[in-house]
Amino acid sequence: GAVVSQHPSRVICKSGTSVKIECRSLDFQATTMFWYRQFPKKSLMLMATSNEGSKATYEQGVEKDKFLINHASLTLSTLTVTSAHPEDSSFYICSANVPDTQYFGPGTRLTVL
């Protein structure tokens, strides 16, 4: 299957700082990528759909000014958590769309102190 990578795999930051997470499709191009977050013992929650060359589409209840998404190329989407607070600590996972399915990255564990 197609390979999706994320960087970093883990990040610890201080409250009030911003953190950028990268999602790359390694062996294919993806016009659409998705960002999810997952709290402990919970299911994945879709945050937003990232479209190459256009603005991201955010799910209801997700603050677009707090979770900035940029999809500058067909192989890279970034999620920036701005002014992070402890409640933003979570597992962030991206996925990339191929014609008939989606492949997921390994996830990024964010801890905000």
Added chain:
Amino acid sequence: DAKTTQPTSMDCAEGRAANLPCNHSTISGNEYVYWYRQIHSQGPQYIIHGLKNNETNEMASLIITEDRKSSTLILPHATLRDTAVYYCIVKKSEGGKLIFGQGTELSVKP
């Protein structure tokens, strides 16, 4: 997209077949059944998907009932490494979003 219902948890003996059921009674004609699994602290892994015919690949088999209101994922010879949460999701093949429910926590025991 149609909603799915899965048992919360299941156990399976190592080496035996694991049969994971999923109900999707409101599925529409152009929606596919997708299966993913998530091993602890990893991203979800694609397993298989189908529209109405049964499907098989190197990981699993997918059996869809004739009325398409339910399906079963079969892991033919479960190993300890198959312990994971298995998600059954219904969506249109082209585009659309994968919306995850609670899934089935499968525990494969020695």
